[in-house]
Amino acid sequence: EVLWDVIIVGGGAAGLAAAASLLKRKPTLSLAIVEPSDRHYYQPAWTLVGGGCFNPEDTCRSTASLIPHAAKWIRSRVTRLLPQQSQVALENGELLSYRTLVVAPGLELHWAAIAGLEDTLGKHGVTSNYRYDLAAYTWECVQKLKTGRALFTQPAMPIKCAGAPQKAMYLSCHHWEKQGCLNHIDVHFHNTGGALFGVADFVPPLMEYVKRYHAHLAFSSELIAVDGPAQTATFRDTAADGSSHERSEAFDMLHVVPPQRAPAFVRNSELANAAGWVAVDEATLQHPHYANVFSLGDACGASNAKTAAAVRKQAPVVAENLLAWLGKQPMRARYTGYGACPLTVEKGKVVLAEFGYGGKLQPSFPLNPAVARSSMWWLKRHAMPRIYFSLMLKGHEWLAKPDKL
Numbered sequence: 001e002v003l004w005d006v007i008i009v010g011g012g013a014a015g016l017a018a019a020a021s022l023l024k025r026k027p028t029l030s031l032a033i034v035e036p037s038d039r040h041y042y043q044p045a046w047t048l049v050g051g052g053c054f055n056p057e058d059t060c061r062s063t064a065s066l067i068p069h070a071a072k073w074i075r076s077r078v079t080r081l082l083p084q085q086s087q088v089a090l091e092n093g094e095l096l097s098y099r100t101l102v103v104a105p106g107l108e109l110h111w112a113a114i115a116g117l118e119d120t121l122g123k124h125g126v127t128s129n130y131r132y133d134l135a136a137y138t139w140e141c142v143q144k145l146k147t148g149r150a151l152f153t154q155p156a157m158p159i160k161c162a163g164a165p166q167k168a169m170y171l172s173c174h175h176w177e178k179q180g181c182l183n184h185i186d187v188h189f190h191n192t193g194g195a196l197f198g199v200a201d202f203v204p205p206l207m208e209y210v211k212r213y214h215a216h217l218a219f220s221s222e223l224i225a226v227d228g229p230a231q232t233a234t235f236r237d238t239a240a241d242g243s244s245h246e247r248s249e250a251f252d253m254l255h256v257v258p259p260q261r262a263p264a265f266v267r268n269s270e271l272a273n274a275a276g277w278v279a280v281d282e283a284t285l286q287h288p289h290y291a292n293v294f295s296l297g298d299a300c301g302a303s304n305a306k307t308a309a310a311v312r313k314q315a316p317v318v319a320e321n322l323l324a325w326l327g328k329q330p331m332r333a334r335y336t337g338y339g340a341c342p343l344t345v346e347k348g349k350v351v352l353a354e355f356g357y358g359g360k361l362q363p364s365f366p367l368n369p370a371v372a373r374s375s376m377w378w379l380k381r382h383a384m385p386r387i388y389f390s391l392m393l394k395g396h397e398w399l400a401k402p403d404k405l
């Protein structure tokens, strides 16, 4: 029976970046990546696809082309985590044994939590940039709409790329503004939470765009049901005193961001924290009870913003600390919670929100970060996809040197 030095669950942004960082440091490791899908997606560009600024096919690559040469790809799905015996179970019942485990299966989009939604996605003007096939439908809907009501929704936190629900609204509005029809479109943003953005520094520049586009903001307003053929959406509004009431709104276009949670096999495992995500030490990304388990990416329970940008900084930390642990050395690398959200406020301009734990600003550039810039659009539209595929997934740790413990 094989005993792997490292098993990585998930070959998305996090699993591939961790594998590349580990093998770069120690090419002789025996390392397996369990990943069921033969397609890999650069999800951060789906916002641009929905705004008509990126070719959908360019967000997709074959998994085979991205798995590091020295890694073994096990094309299967993990169904159970068995940390007491240092094993994972695959969907065919096979057990794999490891010395160390990296848990990186991303998160689950919980479409079914909104009544009626799954039946109508991709029809009747109901769309979401959170799915590859639907991001292109968003752009179709935006181009078709000349007059009427457009609703954009945001579920409870945490979600991946917390700015993406409003990015969809800004890019849509900018298109309607350019077409001269924004005045005939009634735009509403329904946010289950209580703030436009979690880091207060970035709210003023975003509010300028909300005003410019005449968008109406509703806070503590949660989408609970959709009737596609009737084109009505039902929201549960919660007042300050905790009382709530339901109301229905008509729409011509509805952009939905679904509630998000850890995958069931993580939620129901001994590795989960109270909220269902993989429990980790926020600095080392090591599990607090199972010392041979590490986690990064969207499934990881650290309190950073769930983004590919976070993964870029987490991967070298996991690589260094995991190898230190394997070599019985003290762990030295520290993750400070870095994450980034390029807020596409118009086609051609981005407010680049970069921050760490507790919303502490961590700008990469010596510029006021709370300003919409065309240079940051260029970074998002042209540089980031290249940085992702050519550097981050290859273990070239561009600007990602870990802090020390």
Ligand code: FAD
Residues within 6 Å of the ligand: 009, 010, 011, 012, 013, 014, 015, 034, 035, 036, 037, 042, 043, 044, 045, 046, 047, 076, 077, 078, 079, 104, 105, 106, 107, 129, 130, 131, 160, 161, 164, 263, 265, 296, 297, 298, 299, 306, 307, 308, 309, 310, 311, 340, 341, 342
């Ligand atoms: P993923 O990349 O989703 O990969 C998870 C992988 O695990 C998948 O390949 C999946 O097949 C696999 N898997 C699932 N279950 C199992 C299992 N049981 N066994 C084995 N493998 C499994 N980030 C940014 O930095 N900037 C942005 O502007 C940005 N915008 C975004 C916009 C949208 C619309 C979306 C959807 C995301 C955006 N993100 C952005 C977030 C970014 O895409 C994620 O944070 C990142 O992909 C997380 O990487 P991950 O590997 O944890 O998850």
